[in-house]
Amino acid sequence: MELYPAIDLREGKCVRLVQGDYARETVYRGDPVAVADEFEAAGVAAVVVTEIVRDGMLAGPDLPGLGRVLDATDLDVIASGGVASVGDLRELCRLERRGRTLAGAVVGKALYEGRLSVEEAVAACAPSG
Numbered sequence: 001m002e003l004y005p006a007i008d009l010r011e012g013k014c015v016r017l018v019q020g021d022y023a024r025e026t027v028y029r030g031d032p033v034a035v036a037d038e039f040e041a042a043g044v045a046a047v048v049v050t051e052i053v054r055d056g057m058l059a060g061p062d063l064p065g066l067g068r069v070l071d072a073t074d075l076d077v078i079a080s081g082g083v084a085s086v087g088d089l090r091e092l093c094r095l096e097r098r099g100r101t102l103a104g105a106v107v108g109k110a111l112y113e114g115r116l117s118v119e120e121a122v123a124a125c126a127p128s129g
Contacts, residue, residue: 004078005039006048007032009065015052032065033072046076046103054082058109061088067097076103083107086116089124 008015010025014035018024029035036047049069051062061082070077079092079102092105105125110116116124 002046003044004046004048005044006050006080007035007039007069009049009051009062010053012065017052032069036069036073036075040073040075044075046078047073048078048080048106050080050106051082055080057082058084058113058115060084061092061105063091063095066092066102067095070095070100070102071097078102078104078106080106084110084115086120086124089116089121093125 008017009032010022012032013027014029014032016026016028018026032049039047047069049066051065054060054062059082061079066077066079079095083089083092083105088110089105089107092102095102107116107121111118111121
């Protein structure tokens with residue numbers, strides 16, 4: 001089994017929420033790249049990066065934030081949060097830094113609400129998607 005630790009971001013900072021309450025937020029690190037470096041040093045192969053303000057909001061993924069992490073680490077990066085459409089998945093597939101692309105994406109609410117099907121999502125993420 002592989003472990004994929006998560007980096008939860010809010011406004012570019014690594015945060016923890018108490019029971020999902022933004023008013024009870026703890027910023028535990030200002031730099032997500034430093035956290036990714038620690039995870040890499042511990043031996044993980046990939047990290048899940050979530051902009052929590054977008055998670056479940058169908059507001060589109062945080063392409064600049066994901067790009068910063070992808071550019072700064074050699075870990076595989078899995079995008080999470082904000083995907084609302086096939087177009088969002090295609091944008092994630094096109095995101096490239098240093099010749100690297102995202103390793104994957106997590107999609108939830110868009111599937112449950114019928115905004116796209118699993119088949120459409122898989123097709124969008126295929127090399128010819």
